[in-house]
Amino acid sequence: MAQGFDPRKIEKLIKDETAKAAKDAQATLNSVSATHGGKPVAQVTPALRSRFRAKGWKFTEAELKSHAEAISQGQNIKVRVK
Numbered sequence: 001m002a003q004g005f006d007p008r009k010i011e012k013l014i015k016d017e018t019a020k021a022a023k024d025a026q027a028t029l030n031s032v033s034a035t036h037g038g039k040p041v042a043q044v045t046p047a048l049r050s051r052f053r054a055k056g057w058k059f060t061e062a063e064l065k066s067h068a069e070a071i072s073q074g075q076n077i078k079v080r081v082k
Helices: 007-036 041-054 059-071
Strands: none
Touching: 007 041, 007 059, 041 059
């Protein structure tokens, strides 16, 4: 008898990996906030872009700008998984 995939195990694996990615993203955003909070958007954006690229993450310029504006204004960014 062929062994099939266990949907529960796959679901758990996906959930675990998503949680790890969210934790990493939160740590990255917190780090950039700590070093660039309150600085102009023009300084925050390249810092975010550099960190994201180093991790292989892709964001649009609009997303980068939105995050950079929040960090520039001293706002906390919370990563949420849907």
